[in-house]
Amino acid sequence: MEKELPQSLKKVAVFPEDPRYDKVRSNAYRVGRPKVVILAETDEQVRETINYTARIKQEQKEPFPLSVKCGGHGLSGTSVNDQGIVLDLSNMNQISVIDKEKGIVSIQAGALWGDVAVKLHADQLVISSGDHGDTGVGGLAVSGGMGTILRSFGLTIDKVIGATIITADGKRHVVDKDHEPDLFWGIRGGGGQFGVVTEFLFQADRATAMDSKISNPMIVQTINYSITDLFEFVQGWHQWFKNSSNKLTSILLLNKGPAETITVQTRNFWYGEETVEAKEVLERALQLGTVSATTEVLMNYVDFFPDEHARIEGKNTGFGKNTLVTHISQEMAAEIEKILEPSFVYGVELRALGGAVNERASDFNAWSFREAEIMIAFWVNKEHAAEAGQLFQPLQEFGQGVYGAYSSDTSQEENARVWPGQTAEKIRELKQKYDPANLFDQNRVL
Numbered sequence: 001m002e003k004e005l006p007q008s009l010k011k012v013a014v015f016p017e018d019p020r021y022d023k024v025r026s027n028a029y030r031v032g033r034p035k036v037v038i039l040a041e042t043d044e045q046v047r048e049t050i051n052y053t054a055r056i057k058q059e060q061k062e063p064f065p066l067s068v069k070c071g072g073h074g075l076s077g078t079s080v081n082d083q084g085i086v087l088d089l090s091n092m093n094q095i096s097v098i099d100k101e102k103g104i105v106s107i108q109a110g111a112l113w114g115d116v117a118v119k120l121h122a123d124q125l126v127i128s129s130g131d132h133g134d135t136g137v138g139g140l141a142v143s144g145g146m147g148t149i150l151r152s153f154g155l156t157i158d159k160v161i162g163a164t165i166i167t168a169d170g171k172r173h174v175v176d177k178d179h180e181p182d183l184f185w186g187i188r189g190g191g192g193q194f195g196v197v198t199e200f201l202f203q204a205d206r207a208t209a210m211d212s213k214i215s216n217p218m219i220v221q222t223i224n225y226s227i228t229d230l231f232e233f234v235q236g237w238h239q240w241f242k243n244s245s246n247k248l249t250s251i252l253l254l255n256k257g258p259a260e261t262i263t264v265q266t267r268n269f270w271y272g273e274e275t276v277e278a279k280e281v282l283e284r285a286l287q288l289g290t291v292s293a294t295t296e297v298l299m300n301y302v303d304f305f306p307d308e309h310a311r312i313e314g315k316n317t318g319f320g321k322n323t324l325v326t327h328i329s330q331e332m333a334a335e336i337e338k339i340l341e342p343s344f345v346y347g348v349e350l351r352a353l354g355g356a357v358n359e360r361a362s363d364f365n366a367w368s369f370r371e372a373e374i375m376i377a378f379w380v381n382k383e384h385a386a387e388a389g390q391l392f393q394p395l396q397e398f399g400q401g402v403y404g405a406y407s408s409d410t411s412q413e414e415n416a417r418v419w420p421g422q423t424a425e426k427i428r429e430l431k432q433k434y435d436p437a438n439l440f441d442q443n444r445v446l
């Protein structure tokens with residue numbers, strides 16, 4: 001295989017006998033055994049990898065999957081494979097502020113969100129991303145992006161204003177609202193099924209300046225509750241965040257507690273200064289249930305992301321599913337309680353949506369659930385993935401759909417929930433146009 005590789009790829013190829021192989025073969029969820037990993041540094045090498053894979057796939061009878069890896073944190077685990085090729089973009093990680101005043105930022109797909117926060121902090125800019133600094137720009141910016149400032153600024157894909165993508169025919173497209181707008185629409189929520197995005201252009205938001213020490217303030221409040229009536233608690237929580245400012249985002253983790261109780265670990269994020277309004281809103285959170293512990297810290301947004309750059313070795317044992325809902329009814333609360341029972345369940349997560357997420361039209365990009373107000377996600381040990389599907393089924397019936405990048409289920413049934421109705425039709429047309437032979441068949445494909 002080494003002989004067949006184009007010359008320009010040989011110098012960035014890592015084969016199994018290479019001492020670096022163990023460091024690059026895996027993602028967070030899976031130890032991969034690919035025939036080769038390409039540590040691409042340029043668009044040209046990405047193009048050559050795509051062309052090379054297409055040729056090999058045509059010539060040989062056995063499968064030769066192509067995986068695309070950026071941060072390696074995709075819940076699907078599909079950014080590495082066995083017996084194929086992994087196109088790893090982690091060395092394409094430049095972050096450049098193009099226009100500080102207008103907040104225009106160009107970011108290569110292999111950068112990590114923690115590094116983006118650090119770089120933008122210097123210019124008092126922010127981009128809404130996830131809650132973990134080691135997740136990659138590539139995976140998140142083609143699929144969604146829900147984090148601590150979600151209700152203030154929306155999803156990560158709502159902030160993409162342009163991109164460079166190399167499609168299955170090896171063609172490089174620079175897309176935005178005026179250039180190939182359909183493809184531009186598709187890569188903002190449609191995942192990696194049309195090609196490899198090498199660079200994104202973002203419209204960053206301006207940080208709320210406070211003083212020189214805390215120039216990009218966010219208040220992080222944690223509360224542990226012990227509750228006995230889940231429906232009543234969730235009703236109160238929903239009304240609380242819905243009727244507060246968009247500056248507030250909230251994430252809950254529910255687990256079974258002692259006796260008949262449920263423990264709730266809460267993280268509330270107020271993006272902005274410690275105003276009277278902020279204090280009142282966070283004070284009200286303490287009235288939502290019986291509080292067993294609480295903390296409140298004013299920090300710079302960037303300090304929320306520790307400088308981890310942790311080694312990725314396929315050790316994450318979680319399997320996640322989710323559903324997006326407009327509210328939580330009594331029946332839904334009862335289903336959540338049932339889900340918390342088995343010992344293989346790691347917990348149920350409720351994420352507050354709404355705010356800026358719901359201010360876009362449903363066809364703004366390829367993420368169409370603009371009416372949803374809560375994401376209900378749950379986590380199990382991946383050895384119990386099959387039971388997880390059954391356990392979650394009744395709750396799924398209540399939902400509008402699924403956030404793809406937060407689900408480990410890559411079945412066709414799940415894909416239909418990720419891209420329903422007209423979104424699915426448009427995605428199929430794009431797939432037919434840009435990847436008719438299905439070269440990008442790892443991860444979700446409709």
Ligand SMILES: Cc1cc2nc3c(=O)[nH]c(=O)nc-3n(C[C@H](O)[C@H](O)[C@H](O)COP(=O)(O)OP(=O)(O)OC[C@H]3O[C@@H](n4cnc5c(N)ncnc54)[C@H](O)[C@@H]3O)c2cc1C
Pocket residue numbers: 027028067068069070071072073074075076077078079080089109129130131132134135136137138139140142143144145146147191192193195196197198405406442443444
């Ligand atoms: C610990 C942890 C915390 C998380 N927290 C959040 C959170 O708060 N909010 C949230 O929204 N999500 C969160 N996620 C989910 C995660 O951010 C998404 O699954 C995201 O897709 C990961 O991106 P990545 O680049 O790290 O993934 P990778 O594993 O590198 O890629 C995942 C998939 O994305 C596609 N892809 C990646 N790069 C490209 C590219 N350049 N061009 C085309 N397709 C590409 C490929 O299909 C690939 O298989 C979390 C995941 C973990 C493990």
